[in-house]
Structure formats: structure tokens, C-alpha cells
Amino acid sequence: MEFSNKSKLLIVDDSAFMRKLISDFFEGNSKVEVIGIARNGKDAIKKIQQLKPDVVTMDVEMPEMNGLDALKEIMEVSPVPVIMLSSTTVSGAENTLSAIENGAVDFVAKPSGTISLDLHKIKEELVHKVEQAAHVPVAKLKKPIGNKKTVLDVASTNNKSESTPLNKTILQQRTNKGTANIIKQKSTWSNTSKKIVLIGTSTGGPRALQEVITKLPETINAPILIVQHMPAGFTKSLAERLNNLSKITVKEAEHGDRLQNGVAYIAPGGWHLKLQKIGTNFEIQLDQQEPPRYGHRPAVDVMFENVSKFNDFDKIAVIMTGMGYDGSKGLIDLKQNGNVTAIAESADTCIVYGMPKAAVETQLVDEVVAVDEIAQMIMKYLP
Template sequence: MNKINVLIVDDSAFMRKLISDFLKEDSRIEIVGTARNGLDALSKIKKLRPDVITMDVEMPEMNGIEALKRIMDEQPLPVVMLSSTTKEGAENTFAAMQHGAVDFIQKPSGSISMDLHIIKEEIVNKVLNASKANLKSLQKPINTQKTPTTKVLDYSKIEPSIRNSEKKLLCIGTSTGGPRALQQVLTRIPKDYNAPILIVQHMPPGFTKSLANRLDSLCDINVKEAENGEFLTAGTAYIAPGGFHLKVKRIGTSLAIHIDDSEIRNGHRPSVDVMFESVSNIKDVRKIAVIMTGMGADGSKGLKKLKETGQVFSIAESKETSIVFGMPKAAIETNLVDRVVPLDEIAETVLSLT
């Protein structure tokens, strides 16, 4: 079996050693070298030809963002960024995703994290998954304009009651590659969209609010981090806060957000399954379920529950555009997905149901 060759880039010798030691424990991974900054990394990429790069964001001489831009322009490779939890760190993380990073890892306690061992499994898993990433999708320019769709597609076979119902919920689940995918979809939803939008993006605490604010600045609809107890409003997207599950409850004739820190599911909190299962308990509301790029199988069990208990139209992102085809693939394998479409047709498909 061919091993995954990894280059580790960090200005801290301690962090380079720690990350190297963690990755070496997995027999599928080979550390081919380390670099102390972006410039050093660029020179070593040519010599060492790694399959995956782990890259610190904040480094002297050339930081991780600038190095990432050069890599994706000159010799595209899967890059996993390491970031701090500060506001600036979160903003840098989303800039990295914008420029083609596969995923990011949150350092537990700053640029030099003595407690990095607590996320050892996450580091290994994200490197392994990055090696399978769809580089063609990462290289495609991401939509940054507010562009309500004008494309007309043939959805005559869609159940009319779903297409015409006044009460709807749009539920979206995604993970690796999700911030890019969400931007592509949400910027194409017009501000008068007639349903609330619930979103689970696998992301740790400290990042989801920045993600929501960034998307809100780009979209015609409102995008915000979900708050416990707030009532759902059409034309607003609610992103589950990192570290908490996103659920829905009925209060009188209205629907409200319920946030809790109950048991982790599928290794995630928030979990797509938890959101879908909660929504399945809401009667007299038509649901549209969308599962996009991401590793693992989160969402497939919740989709089964949705289909058992209510009328749902389900959409999965195609393999051709998914950064990682894990979550959409698992959903498709349930045989409960109504449409499999490329990323740039998801918004059109959703809007055809209104």
C-alpha cells in the first residue's frame, strides 16, 4: 500500500516535532519533511513532492495564507491549515478556505499548543481525508457575488405538494469543504425566499459566528449563528453554533430554535443527524433536506428518519463537485435521495421547489 507523504509547515520546532510524532503513529502516513515558514515550504514542495501539507496560518517571512495561494496557483495540493481560536484566527481560516484549503484544525491553546495531543486523532483523520480530496473542485473559483438564480430547470416530476406548500423548512448539512459550498449555494438564494434555512456545518466553537457573519455580508438573505429560543423567520439562515446541536421545537403556531450540548453523535456536535431527527418531529411542514460535501456519514440516519415521518424532498451533492464525497455518498446509498446534482445546481433545485 502506498503511504501518504506529508510535509509539515510550522514556525515552531516544537509543533513540527509534535505533529510529526502524531502522524508517524499511523502506518498509512510518511513524513517526508518539515518547513519553518511559507517560503521554506515552497522550496521543499518541489523537492519532496508531498501528497498532503499541514500548514500553520501565522508564520514569519511568508504566512500560511500567502503560501497556500502560491501552492494552489503553481502546484495544487491538499492543504490542511492549523489555526488559533482568536477572531483573527477564524477570519484567516475562512480566507484559507476561500483560497483552496481542504480543511482546518483548531489549535487548542494558541500558536504553540502544549496540549495538542487532545486533537491527535483529528489531525490524523483530516490528513487521511485530505489525501482523497477533489482538487479540481478546490481549484474552481468560488462564487462571491449575490446572484439569485435565473436558470430554469425541468422539475415537473417533483411532488406538487412540496413545490407549492406555504410552510417549508430548508435543512442543510455539510462538513469538509462546507464553507465554500455554503457560499456557493446561499449567495444564490433571493432575499424573499419563503422558508427558514437550518444549517449544520461541522465546526468547533469560535468559528461558526465568524462563518455566519462572513456569509451574511455576501448574501441577500440574512445569515446568523443560531440562538436558543429565537423564532424561525423565512429568508433567514441559522447556522448551528460550534459545540452545540441545533434542534427545532414548536411554540404555539411558530417554530423556534433549541440549542443544547447533549451527547455527541457521529463524533460531531453539531450533528446533521440530530438536526434532521428534530425536524422530522415537526408536522404540517414540508422539508427540503440537502447533504453536501463532507467526510463521514453524518446525515444519512437522520434522512431515514425524515423520510419515515414526513414529506421530504432530499438533495445530495454529486461526486464531481464534492471536496470529500463521504456524506453525500452515504446519503445516496440509503436510496432515499431524490436528486443528485452538482454544487452549482443545488440552489436552482431548491428554488424550483418554491
């Protein structure tokens, strides 16, 4: 019973070399034990039923049955948290996003193709994601994405006022400097001033974004900036996928893009997303000079901190599912500078309740709602 408290990992890859390499990553790991290997999707389905692992790593591209087809069957027959290993090709990125939509917890991009001799570069990331994924409730992975065609009725949404700010009582109890300002901000929220929507998310984010962005009406009277923790090459596929499903325009942000209402700009992997004021307009600045935060570039904190410097608009800051605490430090900066409404995704719908939990713990979050209510909450605060 030596390993009874460890999470059990099954490794699925058609390359013996890759299977060995990944197994070695978990040698001596105090939290995870490798209990088996599988050579393709069919083998994986059989081994999952036999060995009952707590978590699976699975290659996307395999003979006989690829990772995507295997995942769909696994989530039907014997659901388990799965981390996909993906190549950074365009088709690899598209397949990876399909995998996440079909229930994969997360993915890790191989540094150099199907057989990556330099896989050690992503060892830390893979090990951390496997350790976390083992504890994700399977019920959350199986939850279907909401009706993609549902777009909010703006008129009825703006009239809804029954939602109570989460931390009204907490804020009134706080005595530290700045509390009065924050309460005042809520009372001076105006429908006439310009608005900007800022969204930050990580693990589980692509599904959460689909749930939110597809429900926003094309008449939305604000630009939307999005930071989703993802490596270069994947954010473009994410933007294109969301653009095809949404009423609003969704694009991967480009340096010099001029902000427009009704357009969502997703920070490209490998770049921080910032704003620059040119005359009366705002343009996107992509920055690689500033180092990653907590291993992330783009980082939510960097975007929040940068936008907090501009008082030309009120901000709606949204923090959704993800590991870690990116966004909470930036939220403090936002709240100290101008009118800000903060929305956090509730623990009930988060794949990983890390980033929203850290935000709520700042006691500066105004609304905590399920992912399928976030679009409605955003619209409530827009003119």
C-alpha cells in the same frame, strides 16, 4: 521502496516544538509518512516543489510569510491538499475561512493558542483529516467559487421542470414497507404548504455553502437551518462572511431565535441545533446535553431527527460535501414523517464524497446535482 504506498506529508510550522509534536503523531502510521518540515511559508513553497508531498499541514500564523499568503502561492504554483492549523481567535477564524476559500481542504483548531502543549487533544482529528486530504483531487481545490453576485430569478426557476428525480425507478423497484408512502410524498408535494430548508455539510462545506447561500433570493419563502461541522468560534465568522456575500440574512443561531423566512441559521460549534414549537411559532433550541454524534456537535442527524417530529411544514433536506455519513440516519427519519425532498451534492463537485454518498445509498435521495445547481434545485421546490 518500503514507504511507496504511503501518502507523503510535509509539516509547516515556525515552532520546532510543534513540528516535532505533529511528526510524532504520524510515527508508525500505516497510511502517512512525514517526508519533511518547513519553518515558514517561503520555506514551504520551496520544499513542496522539491519534495512533492501528497498533503501538507500548515500553521496559519508564521513569520516571513504566513500560512494564508503561502497557500495562495502554493495553489497557483504547485497545488497540493493542505490542512491548516489555526488558533481559535476571531482573526484566526477569519484567516482560516479565507484559507478554505483559497483552496485549503480543511483545518484543525489548536486547543490552546499558537504553541499548544496539549496538541494531543486533537491528534486523532488531525491524523484522520490528513489521511483523507491526501486523496482529494487537486483540481477540485482549485475550482473557483462561482459568481457571488448571481442570485436566482425566482420566477424562471420555479418554472423549470426538466429535472428528473434521481431515484424514481429505484423507488418503484423497492418493495419494503414505506416505499409507497415515499412515492406518494413526491406526488403530493404542494406549493401552498409551509416549507423549511435543512442543510448539512462538513469537509469542503464553507466553500459549498458560499456557492449555495449566495445564490438564494431574499424573497425565499422558507427559513434555512444549517449544520456545518466546525468547532466553537468558527461558525460565527462563517455566518458573518456568508451574510456579507448573500441577499438573504445569515446568522449564527441563538437559543430562542424565532424562525423567519429568508433567514439562514447556522448551528454554533459545540451545540446541537433543534426546534421547539411555541404557540404557532417555532424557536431554535441549542442543546449541549445530548452528546456528540460520530464526534460531531452540531450533528446533521440530530437536526434532521428533531425536525422530522414536526409536520407543520414540508422539508427540503440538502446533504453536501463531507467525510463520514452524518445525515443519512436522520434522512430516514425525515422521510418516514411527512413530505420531504432530499437533495445530495454530486460526487463531481464534492471535496469529499462521504456524507452525500451515504445519503444516496439510503435510496431516499430525490435529486443529485452539482453544487452550483443546488440553490436552483431548492427554489424549484419552494412556493
